[in-house]
Amino acid sequence: MDNPFAGLDIAILDDFREKIDAYVQRREGQRASPLNQPFNRNVDIWFFAIMLAVQNGLKPTEVKGKTYKAAEGVVIGSDSWRPTALTLLAIAESEDPNIVDRAGDMMRIANSYANAGFPLLFSMLDSRGDDTALDYLCDEVEKFVR
Structure with a gap:
């Protein structure tokens, strides 16, 4: 499937930027640790938030307020299955x-x-105790697939 999202932007509420920056690996000058920053790119944390929202039956929440361009839609096609998954989600929702x-x-x-999934994701990560972010998220994902 081609990437119909290539000309669009991934828009995230500016209110989430600081939290996202804490969990997405930085490539310039900072030493990123996958244990504490389990997401390689903004598109990865964005997609994980979508997955959490769907898995937990959350209703989509319109993005209102100041947003920032977290990534260009072309990055969605870097994993060939993502455009298909998002298209199927859109068909199901609409x-x-x-x-x-x-x-x-x-x-x-x-x-x-x-937008609906980010608050749940950040709440989970904030309540993880002594676990690293990666260990905690792996345990949570394992619960989904049992």
Whole structure:
């Protein structure tokens, strides 16, 4: 599948920027530790937030307020399965198979699911105790697949 999101942006509420920066590895000058910064790129934490929202039955929350461009949509295609997963999510949410022709609407849905999932993700990470962020998230994901 081609990446219909290539010309669009991943928009995240500016309120989440500091938390995201704490859990996404930095490549310039800082020594990132996957144990404490388990996400390699902004798109990875964004997609994880979407997964959490869907897995927990959260309703998509429209992104309102000041946002920032966390990544260009072209990065979604760096993993070939992501465009397909987001397209299927958009069809399920909209109940309209023709949404595949409206990439902007599909991205709005994806951003809305991420917006719903970020508070849960940050709450989980804030309550992880002495576990590293990576260990804690691995344990949580394991619960989903049992």
